[in-house]
Each structure stands twice: as C-alpha cells, then as structure tokens.
Amino acid sequence: MNDTFIKIRDVRFSRGDRWIFDGVNIDIPRGKIVAIMGPSGTGKTTLLRLIGGQLKPHAGTVEVDGKNIASLSTHDLYKVRKKMGMLFQSGALLTDINVFENVAFPLREHTKLPEALIHHLVLMKLQAVGLRGAKYLMPSELSGGMARRVALARALVFDPVMIMYDEPFTGQDPISMGVLVHLIRSINDALGLTSIIVSHDVQETAQIADLIYVISNGKVVSHGTPDEMKNSESAWVKQFINGESDGPVPFHYPAPDYKQELLGEVAC
C-alpha cells in the first residue's frame, strides 16, 4: 500500500491575473494529521477544494489514493468523495432541516439503513461533539462554533477514510477548543484516518499535527514536524509561528506607496 495518500505535484492555479499557487508540491502521508498553514488569502481553502475536486488546477496534478482527481468522471469523483469528509469554514449546514437531519443527511442519501440504525449512528456522532442535546435545534438557532461541531459530526457520520478541516477551531470557546483538538486526534488514531487541517490557530494545530506545511505567495515555504517548525531558522516560518508583523510575509495587500497616494500623486 502506498504510504502517500495525497500527492500534489507542481500545481498552478490562478484567479484572474493572480496566481494563488505557482508550483506547489505537497505529500500527505496515509493515517497522519497534516496541517496547512499560512497567512490569510494564501489559498488554503482553495487547496482543499482542489483536493476535493471542486476546482481543477491549471497545471500539475492532485492525486488522492493514486487517482488523479482532475481526470475523474463525475461518477468516479463522487465515488472518491464518499470516502472524504469535509468540514467547511461556515459549517455549510442545510438550513431547512434540523441538526439531527443534517447529520443523517449523507446516510439517507447514500444508504438504505433502517431508521433505528440511522438514529443510533447520528446520536453517537452528536454525542462525540457534545451536541446530542441540540439534535432538534435548527441551524439558525446555533452559534457559529456549534454549527461547525454539527458539521464535524456530519463529516464523520459516513466513516470517511480522509477528512479535511477548514478552520475547525474558529469561534470555539476554550472548553470546546480543547475537546475538539483531542477529538480530531483521537478520531484520526482510532479510525486510521488521514486528516488535513487548514488553520490559523498555530498552538492548537501544532499540538495534534504530525506534519505542518506553511504556504505563502503561492509556494510551500517550509514543511516539517511541529518541533522542526518551532526550531526552524526560516524567516517565513518564524514570522508566521510567532505572529510577527515584520518579516518576509507581507501584512499589506500589494498597493502603491502610502505617502504618494495620500498626496494624490498616484493615478486612480
């Protein structure tokens, strides 16, 4: 069995004139938790969409379990996606059905399991994220953090072999954050999943990740274990891990000179 579950090779992807990725190479080992980190707007969510086949790279390949995602037919892509779970940044819960039905949704769509079994499976997943008591609430009655936990239960309900987390810790209180961090690690180890976490929360992510990739300006600027990253001499990594404003990673979006613009010397 190949130990690299996801292989990203020389991927280039642009939006308009701006290159989001310009020759990105990433290897995600089977059964590990890999964190993708980087400044805002660096294309981390786009990377998850490329892996999930919702976007196609302009050049290069994204292979999941040996299959080139961009070359799959819709039917085959959907077969691969049944093995993927994805936690969206917004939760992406269906707003016209309650929490229980949201978690049951993949089971009802893809299986003919008896109602009693669906009930048990859904309650197990909701119990794991601490929201069994909220099963009859509508998504509009949940906070952002709760919605993401429900979305996590939904992502897990079909027992995927791989799961992608897009900012799972955003909006969580300290208690939920701690539970989630351990939950992601324990789910990964117990079920032998391959997990990809896109996050800005450096400390929490470093606690559970086996491998960290730092992306900036369309390229992988560094990668390694959390310890290697903490001790890295790379200015890019140091700036990001320590949250420093000064360094090679620009805080400002590209713009003309500030003074000149204030003085009206820059053409609009």
Next chain:
Amino acid sequence: MLNLLQSLGKTTISFFERLGRASIFLKHILATIPSLFLRPSLIIAQIYSIGVLSLSIILVSGLFVGMVLGLQGYNTLVNFGATESLGMVVALSLVRELGPVLTSLLFAGRAGSALTAEIGLMKATEQLSGMEMMAVNPIKRVVAPRFVGGIISLPLLAAIFSAVGIFGGYLLVVQVLGVDSGSYWSQMQDKTDFMGDIMNGIIKSIVFGIVVTWIAVFEGYDCIPTAEGVSRATTRTVVHASLATLGLDFLLTALMFGNI
C-alpha cells in the same frame, strides 16, 4: 458609434453565452429527472412549497380578474343587448389567455423569485458545495425537484385561476348585475371547445411552467454568491420570466389561434 457597436456586440455575446450555459444546465437537470421519480417525496415537498403556498394569491387574483372581466364585458355588451354572452366572454378570456398568462406572471413573482433566492442563498452559504463534497449532486437533490415541482404546479394553478375567475364572473354578472344564470353557463358550454380552447390553455401553462421555473432555478444556481448577487439574480428572474411569458404567449397564440 464604435463604442455603441462594441457594447452591442458585448451584450449579444453575453446573452448567447448565458443562454448556452442555461441550456447545458437544463440538460443536466433533464438527465437527473428519471431517477428523481424514485423519490417522489422530494417532488411532493416542492409542489407544496411552490404550488400549494401560492394558492392564496392565485385564488384572490383569479376572483378579482373574473369579476373585472364580467363588469367590463357587461358595460360593453349591455349596449348591444348581448349580456347573455358574458359567460362565454369570461370563460374564453380566462381559459385561452388570462388564466395561463396572469398565473405565470404571479408565479414568477411569488414562487420564481423565492426559488432563485433559496438556491442562490444555498450557494452563498456553501450548502451546495457541502452537498457536492458529500457526493450528493445538488442539481439532482436541490434543483431537479424544484424544476419538476414548478412544471407540475403552474398548470394546476392556472386551471384553478381560470375556474375561480369564472366563478368570480358569475358572482358579479349573475348575482349582482342580474344576468340570467342559465344564459351565463349555457353560452359558456356551447362556445368553449375542449381541444381548441382548454387544451391550448393547458399547453400554454405547461410551456410557461417549464420556462419560468427553468429561468428561476438557473438564475439561482448561476448567481454570484453574495447578497448583491442573489438580489440581482432574483430581480432578473422576475423580469426575464415575465418577458418570456408575454413573448411566448404571443408566439403560442399566433400558432394556436392566429391566422399568421
């Protein structure tokens, strides 16, 4: 002049590009419909949401339109002593034209805009993306049931509109203005042909159902996923669906009843 030509060319290309995308979208919807009939509950839920919940506006509008037709017809025909023809005038106006057309316009405003806004907001809140990642085809799960629900609902609403309109005409003409009840119904029965009038009205309403619902679901699915994008798409649905209804009505009327 050059700018005008350039702008005209751009608009034309953009129109055909959108028409092409909408046609491919329709092809994808049609491909999923056979499997949809294995899950009729999805269609029934949409018939309720699109059709049943539109009933009140259809009933009230139909009643008033029938009464206005009766009143206007009475004021004209009374001068010629031909008020016994009022049943025929009201029925033919409704069954051939006003039933399908006004129902379609009301449907575009009430259900079409709701369909666009719902699908557009599902896109903006990543619900459609979420379905795709759960290996659920959103066209099959979200769009196709609404499309079929709309096509089934509109002809039924148009039939109800016409029936209520005829009843509204009866209330005004017979009960208020005192025209003979027997004349009202018998003239209507004599002069209304099932194939020539009623069937043509049904065909019109089916065509309007297809076009209005197609525009509504396409605009929702194709919108820019922002508040402004959804708002513009909703407006476009009502405008395009209304214009399409009126344009197609002329075309169908010319084919069915005209001597062009």
